[in-house]
Amino acid sequence: MPRLVWARSATPEEIDSLKRRLREATQKEQKEGTRLFRLGPAPASARYSCVLLSLEGLTVPEITHEVRIGTVAARRWIKRFNEGGVAGLADGSQLGHPSTFTPDDVRQIVEVARAGPRAYMLPLGRWSLSTLAEYLSREMGIPISRARLHDILRAENVEWRGPRSGTNRA
Numbered sequence: 001m002p003r004l005v006w007a008r009s010a011t012p013e014e015i016d017s018l019k020r021r022l023r024e025a026t027q028k029e030q031k032e033g034t035r036l037f038r039l040g041p042a043p044a045s046a047r048y049s050c051v052l053l054s055l056e057g058l059t060v061p062e063i064t065h066e067v068r069i070g071t072v073a074a075r076r077w078i079k080r081f082n083e084g085g086v087a088g089l090a091d092g093s094q095l096g097h098p099s100t101f102t103p104d105d106v107r108q109i110v111e112v113a114r115a116g117p118r119a120y121m122l123p124l125g126r127w128s129l130s131t132l133a134e135y136l137s138r139e140m141g142i143p144i145s146r147a148r149l150h151d152i153l154r155a156e157n158v159e160w161r162g163p164r165s166g167t168n169r170a
Helices: 012-018 027-039 042-055 060-067 071-089 103-115 129-140 146-155
Strands: none
Touching: 027 071, 042 060, 042 071, 060 071, 103 129, 103 146, 129 146
């Protein structure tokens, strides 16, 4: 049989301790925040929702229930707003392994990709990601995966098209 647990109402002091202290937003921050809330990506909108609800006096548990995020996240976004305003709500740098490619490596990758395989005396009309990655690894000493190669080409705005299949020739 389940055990009954009686809970008492929280005292005003306990409720105040649950609230994360938020500084007042400037008019400029309110304007930026409203634009972010209406037009920004969903994560940024949720972050600013935490700030708005906190300004209205809601406690962190109430905010987490309303916005459907965790307590730690709500406190983090309120803290970041206090420290950096609306700009503090933007995505920060991502964790993970730092890039192993130097700017010189990226420059070489882009040059080879733009030149095409015929510039290197290869009997291909176009690079595929696999053949380009293999060439870069074997001939240039730049080991790279197809996925990372694709990311670099997109980031550098390199127009890339794979080899044409034999069935779709015009």
